[in-house]
Amino acid sequence: xxxxxxxxxxxxxxxxxxxxxxxxxxxxxxxxxxxxxxxxxxxxxxxxxxxxxxxxxxxxxxxxxxxxxxxxxxxxxxxxxxxxxxxxxxxxxxxxxxx
Amino acid sequence: xxxxxxxxxxxxxxxxxxxxxxxxxxxxxxxxxxxxxxxxxxxxxxxxxxxxxxxxxxxxxxxxxxxxxxxxxxxxxxxxxxxxxxxxxxxxxxxxxxxxxxxxxxxxxxxxxxxxxxxxxxxxxxxxxxxxxxxxxxxxxxxxxxxxxxxxxxxxxxxxxxxxxxxxxxxxxxxxxxxxxxxxxxxxxxxxxxxxxxxxxxx
Numbered sequence: 001x002x003x004x005x006x007x008x009x010x011x012x013x014x015x016x017x018x019x020x021x022x023x024x025x026x027x028x029x030x031x032x033x034x035x036x037x038x039x040x041x042x043x044x045x046x047x048x049x050x051x052x053x054x055x056x057x058x059x060x061x062x063x064x065x066x067x068x069x070x071x072x073x074x075x076x077x078x079x080x081x082x083x084x085x086x087x088x089x090x091x092x093x094x095x096x097x098x099x
Numbered sequence: 100x101x102x103x104x105x106x107x108x109x110x111x112x113x114x115x116x117x118x119x120x121x122x123x124x125x126x127x128x129x130x131x132x133x134x135x136x137x138x139x140x141x142x143x144x145x146x147x148x149x150x151x152x153x154x155x156x157x158x159x160x161x162x163x164x165x166x167x168x169x170x171x172x173x174x175x176x177x178x179x180x181x182x183x184x185x186x187x188x189x190x191x192x193x194x195x196x197x198x199x200x201x202x203x204x205x206x207x208x209x210x211x212x213x214x215x216x217x218x219x220x221x222x223x224x225x226x227x228x229x230x231x232x233x234x235x236x237x238x239x240x241x242x243x244x245x246x247x248x249x250x251x252x253x254x255x256x257x258x259x260x261x262x263x264x265x266x267x268x269x270x271x272x273x274x275x276x277x278x279x280x281x282x283x284x285x286x287x288x289x290x291x292x293x294x295x296x297x298x299x300x301x302x
Contacts, residue, residue: 001101001102001105001145001218002215002216002217002218003214003215003216003217003218003219004207004208004215004216005105005109006142006146007207007208007215008204008207008208009109009112009113009142011200011203011204011207012113012200013112013113013116014199014200014203015196015197015199015200015203016113016116016117016120016196017116017120018195018196018199019120019192019193019195019196019199020116020119020120022188022191022192022195022196023120023188023189023192023193024120026125028125028128028167028170028171028174029119029125029128031167032119032125032128032129032132032167033119033120035132035163036116036119036120036132036135039135039136039139039159042139042151042155043139043142043143046142046143046146046148046151047146049146049148050146050147050148050219050222051212051214051215051217051219052214052219053219053220053222055148055226055227055231055232055235056235056239056240058148058150058151058227058232059232059235059236059240059243061148061151062150062151062154062232062236063243063244063247065154065155065158065159066247066248066250066251067247067250068159068163069158069162069163069251069254070250070251070253070254071254072163072166072167073166073254073255073257073258074254074257074258074261076166076167076170076258076262077257077258077259077260077261077262078261079170079174080170080173080174080261080262081261081262083173083174084262084264089174089177
């Protein structure tokens with residue numbers, strides 16, 4: 001398969017993830033959609049690394065995985081803290097910081 | 100053969116992604132994301148990057164998704180209420196998503212990358228295996244490697260601080276503002292006395 005198939009698939013997955021962030025309201029599902037977008041970026045990185053023919057893009061993809069794991073850990077910690085304080089798990093109901 | 104594998108994995112990845120967006124129970128969303136991640140691992144293998152595929156399966160589909168499943172089980176996967184707070188949100192969002200996809204495709208395919216419609220150059224047999232990735236990671240990219248390990252440590256400490264269970268007295272003092280200031284102090288005095296009393300009964 002040509003590289004452009006992978007790149008187009010990755011942009012499609014990125015668009016689906018962005019659409020999910022716009023539609024959904026549960027913070028857990030928004031984190032899942034963030035994972036979709038990061039993984040689409042990973043797919044593009046690995047595809048371009050194959051296109052160029054060296055392995056540096058794969059190292060970058062692994063660093064992206066580490067950053068995604070950090071984001072998941074902090075985000076899930078926030079969700080558990082919200083749940084402990086009995087706040088609603090709905091991003092539209094949490095609007096204290098809105099100006 | 101490669102085309103068959105590519106399209107099977109692409110359909111799996113796309114189906115998993117749409118499942119994450121469309122399924123209303125968060126637990127099913129987590130399961131759909133696991134399908135998506137496994138399909139992406141197949142795509143990584145097709146791009147001859149074995150180590151990234153293995154890390155994807157072990158780290159992502161193994162560890163991170165277990166974390167998600169635990170949190171969904173703890174919080175309780177209640178389904179979202181229907182009805183959009185912004186009028187027309189359910190129609191606007193797919194429209195914007197489609198616009199983003201078209202824009203990204205134009206940006207990538209319209210770029211002057213000559214090698215985009217090739218298979219990529221022929222690579223040696225050890226392309227993307229753990230030895231090569233590890234050598235790159237520990238020699239050339241040592242500083243990003245250390246920086247990402249510090250970031251991981253900070254995130255772990257931050258998650259413990261965020262999700263740590265508060266002390267009962269602190270919770271009572273911080274949680275109830277309408278009570279008088281005497282009440283939390285009295286309540287924090289109570290449990291030691293009760294335990295002392297309970298401990299005193301058998302003797």
